[in-house]
Amino acid sequence: MMNAMRAVPVRSGRGTAVVAYHAGSSQPACLPLRPGAGLVMVTDINAGAMVTWGRRRYGAYGMAGRRLRVVLGTGESYKGFLYLRLILRAMLRAGLGRDAVVLSLGGGVVGDVAGLAAACFMRGVSIVQHPTTLLACVDSSMGGKVGINTGAFKNAVGCIHPPRYMEAQMGRVAALPLRQWRAGLAEAAKIAAGLDRDFYCWLAIHAHDVARRAAPAIASMVTRCAELKSYVTALDDVEAGARACLNLGHTIGHAVESGMSYMHWLHGEAVSLGIVLMAKASHRLGLLPRADAAQIVRMLASLRLPVRLPLGVDAARLADALSADKKNRGESVCVVLLRGIGDCVALEVPRDAMLWAWGGAVHRLT
Numbered sequence: 001m002m003n004a005m006r007a008v009p010v011r012s013g014r015g016t017a018v019v020a021y022h023a024g025s026s027q028p029a030c031l032p033l034r035p036g037a038g039l040v041m042v043t044d045i046n047a048g049a050m051v052t053w054g055r056r057r058y059g060a061y062g063m064a065g066r067r068l069r070v071v072l073g074t075g076e077s078y079k080g081f082l083y084l085r086l087i088l089r090a091m092l093r094a095g096l097g098r099d100a101v102v103l104s105l106g107g108g109v110v111g112d113v114a115g116l117a118a119a120c121f122m123r124g125v126s127i128v129q130h131p132t133t134l135l136a137c138v139d140s141s142m143g144g145k146v147g148i149n150t151g152a153f154k155n156a157v158g159c160i161h162p163p164r165y166m167e168a169q170m171g172r173v174a175a176l177p178l179r180q181w182r183a184g185l186a187e188a189a190k191i192a193a194g195l196d197r198d199f200y201c202w203l204a205i206h207a208h209d210v211a212r213r214a215a216p217a218i219a220s221m222v223t224r225c226a227e228l229k230s231y232v233t234a235l236d237d238v239e240a241g242a243r244a245c246l247n248l249g250h251t252i253g254h255a256v257e258s259g260m261s262y263m264h265w266l267h268g269e270a271v272s273l274g275i276v277l278m279a280k281a282s283h284r285l286g287l288l289p290r291a292d293a294a295q296i297v298r299m300l301a302s303l304r305l306p307v308r309l310p311l312g313v314d315a316a317r318l319a320d321a322l323s324a325d326k327k328n329r330g331e332s333v334c335v336v337l338l339r340g341i342g343d344c345v346a347l348e349v350p351r352d353a354m355l356w357a358w359g360g361a362v363h364r365l366t
């Protein structure tokens with residue numbers, strides 16, 4: 001049985017959302033919904049038992065005829081205009097209005113597209129996030145980044161629309177297939193490596209416990225991730241500064257995913273490789289001691305996450321992605337680098353210097 005877990009207030013410029021991690025199917029203390037509100041539950045085809053749970057949980061809310069469910073498939077291809085439109089049209093056809101509440105029951109893809117639908121519908125209605133993957137629990141369902149992909153452009157259309165409430169049933173999340181679970185650990189490792197040395201050391205010591213899903217270790221990990229995410233989004237919810245650090249490893253991670261047509265690696269697996277490359281590049285640029293870079297690679301490997309380039313991904317294409325990133329300005333590239341474990345920084349680095357550091361890092365991985 002999962003240990004009792006704390007609720008964590010996650011702050012941002014738009015207010016505070018309660019983030020609650022619960023054991024099994026226990027009920028939270030608060031749920032900010034008005035009886036009679038129109039409800040749309042967005043799930044994916046894997047949500048199964050969560051849908052039953054959601055029906056029970058929200059049965060008392062939403063008038064008959066004003067409760068609906070939209071089911072997406074799984075994978076990044078569902079994070080697109082077509083599915084955003086599907087949700088919005090369903091809401092309009094059901095006659096929902098400004099009091100509508102969107103409930104997301106799923107992983108990062110469902111949370112992102114449902115969140116964007118909530119942000120757009122009638123210029124913004126509430127979104128409640130019920131993440132069903134570890135990755136969403138520790139990162140994507142908090143802080144309000146929502147969006148869709150357009151063609152090869154990941155998250156090209158989106159906005160910041162924080163949830164009013166986030167609640168995870170950790171007993172269910174911990175029953176995920178092992179590969180999904182490990183992919184979520186990559187985001188926890190990103191938060192630790194980038195923001196908090198003590199948490200990083202804790203994670204390195206407890207890597208085995210979190211990998212085998214020991215309840216006390218999970219409780220400590222998820223609540224620390226929420227506290228750190230709150231710390232960052234309270235400083236900067238719109239990514240004008242500090243929040244950029246949460247992108248550690250992501251530019252390259254996205255390029256790896258797109259280089260494999262989003263078909264072979266999970267997002268967290270690609271992020272793991274991105275963190276490795278950024279740690280090595282940080283070392284080549286003289287920012288990060290070699291021992292720290294090596295320690296980060298060891299930790300990710302101990303979580304059984306990828307630390308080498310996959311076959312079939314062309315290193316030159318990854319360098320192009322780095323050069324073409326939407327955050328770049330002029331002859332500089334915007335990257336998140338490490339100055340130490342738990343100490344990352346978003347910097348503008350001359351393109352040539354970054355490509356040199358990057359080239360060396362990739363070379364050692366192939």
Ligand code: GLY
Binds near residue numbers: 139143243
């Ligand atoms: N997942 C990165 C962020 O929330 O900023």
